[in-house]
Amino acid sequence: MKLIDLHAHTTASDGTFTPAELVEYAAKKGLAAVAITDHDTAAGAVQASELGEKYGVEVVPGIEISAEYLGYGIHILGYFIDPAAPAMTRVLDWVIQERKRRNSQIIELMRADGVEVSAVGLAERFPGAVIGRPHLAAALVENGLCGSVQEGFSRYLNVGKKYYLPRTYLPLETAFECIRLSGGKAVFAHPLQYRMGERELLTLTGRLVDVGCVGMECLYSGYTAGQSGYLRDIAGRFGLCVTGGSDFHGSRKARIDLGSGMGDLAVGYEVLEELRRR
Numbered sequence: 001m002k003l004i005d006l007h008a009h010t011t012a013s014d015g016t017f018t019p020a021e022l023v024e025y026a027a028k029k030g031l032a033a034v035a036i037t038d039h040d041t042a043a044g045a046v047q048a049s050e051l052g053e054k055y056g057v058e059v060v061p062g063i064e065i066s067a068e069y070l071g072y073g074i075h076i077l078g079y080f081i082d083p084a085a086p087a088m089t090r091v092l093d094w095v096i097q098e099r100k101r102r103n104s105q106i107i108e109l110m111r112a113d114g115v116e117v118s119a120v121g122l123a124e125r126f127p128g129a130v131i132g133r134p135h136l137a138a139a140l141v142e143n144g145l146c147g148s149v150q151e152g153f154s155r156y157l158n159v160g161k162k163y164y165l166p167r168t169y170l171p172l173e174t175a176f177e178c179i180r181l182s183g184g185k186a187v188f189a190h191p192l193q194y195r196m197g198e199r200e201l202l203t204l205t206g207r208l209v210d211v212g213c214v215g216m217e218c219l220y221s222g223y224t225a226g227q228s229g230y231l232r233d234i235a236g237r238f239g240l241c242v243t244g245g246s247d248f249h250g251s252r253k254a255r256i257d258l259g260s261g262m263g264d265l266a267v268g269y270e271v272l273e274e275l276r277r278r
Helices: 021-029 043-049 086-112 117-123 131-144 150-157 170-180 198-210 225-237 269-275
Strands: 001-007 031-036 058-069 074-078 187-188 213-220 241-245
Touching: 001 058, 001 074, 001 213, 001 269, 021 031, 021 043, 021 198, 031 043, 031 187, 043 058, 043 117, 043 170, 058 086, 058 170, 074 170, 074 241, 086 117, 086 131, 086 170, 117 269, 131 150, 131 225, 170 187, 187 198, 198 225, 213 225, 213 269, 225 241, 241 269
Parallel strands: 001 031, 031 058, 187 213, 213 241
Antiparallel strands: 058 074, 074 187
């Protein structure tokens, strides 16, 4: 069976592999295809697309966009997008400016406590990346306030912690319209991560279908066979195709490997073929 991975991040957002390294690694892992789905940027997908032929891996240009739903930040994966489409660039410009505003406020809180961090310094250390909390957590590690990025989140940057500030998310309709107008297919990412009850999840799924969702990520790192089966059933009820991916971030999420997730993930190429038909 030809295996693929439709959820992977690069240094363009919060991954630790460059786009070139990720495509090369996908080839080493024997994957037939990989989707580059960085947070709020398609820069990694553009770079990776140019390398697919060299490494014999089909590269699917993608993105992961956060949108607001009843106070939740819901993650939407967009596949087969045109990164240069005006609708995409317009929305991403707004998202980047909003991220910069939030980052600036968090940096002020950190600097007031003597943490040596600046927007310029972060941009220099992570060139080309969309700066977010993982990069701020790295600054906390460098300043000796914690031993790892994960600890930086749990002690300082998660909801309710000292340096946490809420994001302003795109409306659902805007996120889905952006993907559609850029020629893409929108998929509901890791549905169980929101810890919703079944009724809530069904209501949300119906809302996503109304605004243009075509798929659900039922195969995901850490999901049991029972959980994936549960999500497959929901996807079937709403006429959504099943997709899957590891959510690979390199060393930032060291337990998750490309293609195989936590060791038992296997997404067949037929999943990509079905998504393409939608």
